[in-house]
Amino acid sequence: MTDTELLDLLRRDRAAGTEALLARYRPLLRYIIGGILPEIEDGEDCLSEVCLVLWQKLDSFDAAKGSLSAWLTAVARNTALNHLKAHRRREAHTAEAVGEPVSPDTPEQILLRRERAERLKAALDGLRDRDRQLFYRRYYYLQPLSQIAAEMGMTERAAEGRLYRLRQRLRQELGGDEP
């Protein structure tokens, strides 16, 4: 079943469509969640959450903005990240864990964030495919170094070295604190 057929089914029969979507994309969702939440129990909890979010947000998917798999990836990643933050907050018994990214809400912050995203996009466009893949694995999928190394056919040390060079390059292009 193609993505278009799947979306048609979702429009006609939400329950059957969701079931078909999960049958097809469950390994992908599990894979993305697994990189952020390595514990199996956490992963399964998160997958249930993702299913719920998908059920609620499927209407917001716009095929013109990107592919279904990319959208699912974003949903799974963000849900898993929220799950991780919540887990850490519970562990730290504080309302806000130290060092956690703070959501920008003022107009200036939103503007700054948009600007940063544009600069990062330009920098990422200049990278080679393999480096871009490495970046997304590390900073978007939040995969551990051991997983990145194995899947890209490198040793952990080589992956670390490559990532270090990539960071240096991005730091030069975007600016940032010294290591």
Next chain:
Amino acid sequence: MSEWNEFDRELMETVTDLPPTAGTVRAVTPWRDAMDRILLGLCLTCFSLNFLYLQYLLPAIGTVQLYLGFRTLRGNNRFFNFCWFFSICKVILLFIGFVLEATPFSGILTGPRAFLQAGITMAMLLALRQALRLSAAAADRAMGRDPLLWTAVWYAALIALALFWPEPGWVVFLLMVFAFYRIAKSLHSVTAELEEWGCGVRASSVRLSGRQLQMAYYASLLALVLLCGLLSNHIWLKAEPIEQTFTTEAEAARQHLRELGMPEEFLAQLPEEELRQLSDASACQYLENEKASSGNNKSLRLSGTMVYLVGGTARFYVLAEYADSVPLFRQNLAEFANSSTVRWDGACYLSYEKSGTAYRTTVPVQENTETVDNYFSGPSESTFIRARYSFPAGAKNRTCLFVCTQKLWESPGPDTDYYYDCIVNFYRSRLSFTYPYRPLSGQEPSHRRELTQFCQIFEFTLPQS
């Protein structure tokens, strides 16, 4: 993430607004990279294209890609593990085969090696088929198509063709290429379909990066092939300083030949064992090859002498004098070319000067009777006499004297004038377009060697008795 600094956190936050493209989503799986390598490896190793070194380059690249692909997937099920093992065997066999080809031992065990390679490839295809089926079953899926079975059938047909019909013609070749294209396309579609559940596979960790491994493999293979080629292309011969003293018998023969008209340059090249054979010579004719029929005749001066012996035989001498500027470290080949004449007793003498001393050495010659298919007269048996040799680096005044005895007639006919053609080919390997070591032979295509040819007709008048 606690070890991350502010910059890392900033990157992570910012990239939230830049979700990956569909291409990046597809690329970030443990499956795709490995399967792409395997597919590429299969495409490169199943075909052999015999030009521009592709017969070496494509299998070398393809085999390593297969290994790297299976290395990533080896931990998922035992059939992937088998595939990984087979790919290691292929990598090792290829390495040994390529290095052996760069030595004079290139001919040993070629048949068993080829069968072993074919057997391993076939086993790998079948194991890969099972590995994919098991992986599909683990994800509660079933493979609708079975391209790997077809690949195995195609490969079996290819082996059968190689064994029983080595030159099937363009139609069969194109059919096989088309069939492989369809199979490869189908295989690609299947792996693309399986990408979603391919996220479920686990990549195995490695101790050596793919890039480092490839560099080490290719660099060591190239270095060994070049080293073996360099050493093997030079034929080591034991030379001895030339002694200018002759026995009384040999000196008498030299004087006799001088009187018959043999030039001094030839006499100077003849060793004592040759002189003894010529003591009863009755006539001598000397010819210089003014115009070589083809080849680099500027670097090689050719001349020939026919010495008539009793009993209707003659000894032919062809002298090749190499220009000092021509490097001859590589192997050379001299060959008395195809002729219906009966020949025997071939010999080849090299002489040169090094550090002010003149040396001479005898080169072993090969005499083979081969069936030659002539366009006009049909197949006939002919004696080929060949000698392979190299000169030491830095040698000067290098000459090669190539000799054989020929039957002129069984019994003299009514005519007194006889004509004998004498064609000797001098070959030299053309290093830039051949594998570093390749034993030269007269049947090789012209792009593999340079040719200079001595081609003359000796006219001989039978002395009236």
